[in-house]
Amino acid sequence: MNSTPLFYYQDILFYTSLIPLIGILLLVFISSEQQKLLKVVALNFSSLPFLIFLCIWGAFKKSVGTFQFVTTLLWIPVINLNINLGIDGISLFFLLLTTLLIPLCILISWNSINSNLKGYLISFLIIEFFLIGVFCVLDLLMFYIFFESILIPMFLVVGIWGSRERKMLASYYFFLYTLLGSVVMLLSILYIYNQVGTTDYEILLTFVFSDFEQKILWFTFFLAFAAKVPMMPVHLWLPEAHVEAPTAGSVILAGVLLKLGTYGFIRFSLPLFPQASFYFTPFVYTISLLGIVYASLTAIRQTDFKRIIAYTSVAHMNVVMLGIFSFNNVGIEGAILQSLSHGFVASALFVIIGVVYERYRTRLVKYYGGLVHTMPLYISVFLFFTMANIGFPGTSGFIGEFLIFAGSFKVNSSITFFGATGMILGGCYALWLFNRIAYGNLKSQYIKQTLDLNKREVFIFVPLICYTLILGLTPDICLNSIHMSVNNLVENMYF
Structure with missing residues (x-):
């Protein structure tokens, strides 16, 4: 020690x-x-x-x-x-x-x-x-x-x-x-x-x-x-x-x-029970892929703002499972990075929901539309985290997903293909949600206030934006500290 x-x-x-x-x-x-x-x-x-x-x-x-x-x-x-x-x-x-x-x-x-x-x-x-x-x-x-x-x-x-x-x-x-x-x-x-x-x-x-x-x-x-x-x-x-x-x-x-x-x-199942982890890998892959596709398709048909983001969380965390059970440094490091990225991005998306809920007391998507005309700063933040959520290059979501799929490809290319296909569905529902909230005609019969983000809300978003960009542009700042621990974990599993 x-x-x-x-x-x-x-x-x-x-x-x-x-x-x-x-x-x-x-x-x-x-x-x-x-x-x-x-x-x-x-x-x-x-x-x-x-x-x-x-x-x-x-x-x-x-x-x-x-x-x-x-x-x-x-x-x-x-x-x-x-x-x-x-x-x-x-x-x-x-x-x-x-x-x-x-x-x-x-x-x-x-x-x-x-x-x-x-x-x-x-x-x-x-x-x-x-x-x-x-x-x-x-x-x-x-x-x-x-x-x-x-x-x-x-x-x-x-x-x-x-x-x-x-x-x-x-x-x-x-x-x-x-x-x-x-x-x-x-x-x-x-x-x-x-x-x-x-x-x-x-x-x-x-x-x-x-x-x-x-x-x-x-x-x-x-x-x-x-x-x-x-x-x-x-x-x-x-x-x-x-x-x-x-x-x-x-x-x-x-x-x-x-x-x-x-x-x-990562901490207990893989190092304490390595042979069982290898044995149950097909089982984990199957459930994870079902979770990615099911959650993505279910998110598309939701009408509640929060429920949509909740199902996106299910999809993204099941992608993390693919990286963990790749049993190599690249995949596991990608899983850790994607978990951290999801922590920042999903948290920000729920804050974005909370901002409009505090103003209008509803989370039903049908009551919103055209907010880009009245809340441009809010919509800019929403767009940034929507891009991060679908893994846009330059954000933390891209680095995490890339490393996960690079690690899983070494183990099973078919699993990687289906996992990546599920993430394409994620891009569909994320962009569709943003389009319905930001653009179109302003529904003035429901949206009567025009207050954009206040100072407290901006202060909340700033660290989340910074960490999302830092992890996306300079992932080595985290990977350098993670690498030896993951390497030690992988070596203990195989030897």
Whole structure:
């Protein structure tokens, strides 16, 4: 293990993870009537981890493929259970994505959430704490605890602050679909602990399970991670949750929570059960291709703005699965890059929906049209992220998709062909949606306001635009840090 002190604190990851909890403690003692102070405190304490992880990125050793900034905290020493924290090139950028989007979620809700504001802000700080834990923890049992704990605050965000009458049903959909698969994974973790005597991730990497054990364990982990991606047929919760969730809830769902599934496959399924991963590859390819085509065709016939983007998320995350199961550096690095790109682009698209929903209180596409005449800045941002969503060269979406298909082509050219065909459908529905919203006659009987983007909304979009362009124009800024970790992962799978 390689430990790199930062600011003379070896336990920097542990202290950083506590920052959202300190923010929660302060919010508890602030009066609910002081809404501006509540927002400022929550925004500052959610932003501070992002700044720290930027510094960690600067101190990160790109030439090292093992975990860095490693910390071990005693938990239950009697039964050999400890809390191990550490990051590598794979988890670093998911942490940066998470800690960027959480403060943006608070900014998104600055004016739209007034009822029980304190509980709302606390929920997002709890989500940030659990997400930091998911991407930092190097213990299988602790990963499961953080992985499942996120369900509780997200259930509350959708169920309490959702925008429509079906919000409770949507929150139960989300909770049950993602919980049921994970319960089976818990049983597998108990079996692993019984066999190995520990759930320490780095020790598990050195343990070799039999082929039969690998197949059973892989499939139980698959049930948990597939629901988060989501893959067919356990994707039904996602459109419902997106449609009913507040804008910030949709942003964190699409931006980070969908990445828990792909991260789980990369971090646990591939290195711990390599033979089973090879064995089930045709199964994964089949479901992924069905998901790409089905979600793309379904998106075309939707009438709700949010539901369209929700189905595009299903299609894009299934493309990521093709890259993960290419089992080579190019495909896996492309999958990581595409996951990050989707985090920025899908989040921005949901913010774009939230902007017009705050003004006109509807998400039905038929009520919009001709917004280019009244909201030119808004339409310019919408066009940029539409191009990024369909993988236009120069944006992060293009680099991620190109690397995924380049990696999968080495394994199976037919799969690459059908996967790329599905993405062509994505271009159809994305451009058609933009055309219906931006052009045509202005429907003045519905659209009576002409307010374009305000300063707060511009401030939200600027970092998302910058990171989309940076990843698209200079992907090496991320790939250089990711490469050694992915190379180490691939080598462990084959040898």
